[in-house]
Amino acid sequence: MRLQGKVVLITGGAGGIGRGMALAMAKEGAKLVIVDVNAETGKATEAELQEITEALFIEADLMDRASLPRLVDQTIERFGQLNVLVNNAHASRQHSFMETTEDDLNLSFGTGFYPTFLLMQAAYPHLKKTEGTVINFASGAGIAGNIHQAAYAAAKEAIRGITRVAANEWGVDNINCNLISPIANSPGVQQWKEAQPEAYATMVEKIPLRRLGELEEDIGRVAVFLASDDASYMTGQTLMVDGGAIQLR
Incomplete structure (x- = not known):
């Protein structure tokens, strides 16, 4: 139970x-707060998690920036602390570079970069108390410069940038900030297959x-590893969980 007593x-x-992360963390003893725009799947996942641990679902549109601090407040109201913040949500559209519009950029930054940035700010005082962890998400789209993913790549690399800044600034508070860059067998990939x-x-x-x-x-x-004490001497790192597709040097 590597995450026993932690709130994520x-x-x-x-x-x-x-x-997938919520299930893995729940099985290691964490208490979970999951945020999603889809109420139906959110409630279903909440019920699934509650068979394992304490869990709370919060329906929210991350494009509504003014409401983001409330997500942290509700976590504290329910569980009294916050140990791990995982900024996973992100939506984007794929277009060629020349066809990418300001609306495409606003969607990618509005669901990915800004919620990540603002939730990190809101969570900081609580993570400082718990000497907690931030797990953000990068992407091979930004690292390798995948075609037709300008908006997504730009937001993901911006997230990598602020994660490294926070790692350097918050290290004195024993807050770890790392990134996962995955290739995953997600429902969307299965549809594409x-x-x-x-x-x-x-x-x-x-x-x-x-x-x-x-x-x-x-x-x-x-994600369990990064959230656990086993990763306490790691910060500012991008972990390529992609089967070796991109090998950073």
């Missing part, structure tokens, strides 16, 4: 990678481990 807040926690099986097979062939990461067993377990 996860955005986008009702499905995909967010749900069904629609374009040849493109999917080509993508998998380029991954050294020849498979996509499982949501709970692969991505979730790395």
Whole structure:
């Protein structure tokens, strides 16, 4: 029970990678607060988690910046502390560089970068008390510069930048700030596999481990590690949980 007694807040926690991390952390003893815009899946995931641990679902639109501090407040009201903030939620559209619009940028930054930044600010006083952890999400789209992902790549690299800044500023408070850059077997990827099986097979062939990461067993377990005391001497790092697709130097 590596996370026994810890309280974790996860955005986008009702499905995909967010749900996988929530399940992995719950099984290690954490209490969970999951935030999602989808009430139906949020309540279903909350019920699933409550069979394992204490859990709370909060329905929220992360584009509503003024409401973001309230997510932290509700976590403190329910559980009295916050140990781990996981900024996982992000929405974007894929277009070529020249076809990317200001609306595309606003969507990517509005659901990804700004909620990450503002929730980190709101969570800081509580993470300082618990000597807690921030887990943010990077992407190979930004690191490698994937085509047709200008808006997504820009927001993800901006998140990497502020995570490193916070790691340097908050190290004195014993707050760890790291990133996960995953390739995951998400529902969206499964839909893409069904629609374009040849493109999917080509993508998998380029991954050294020849498979996509499982949501709970692969991505979730790395999140457990970063949230645990085992990662207490790591900060400012990007962990490539992508089967070796990108090998940083």
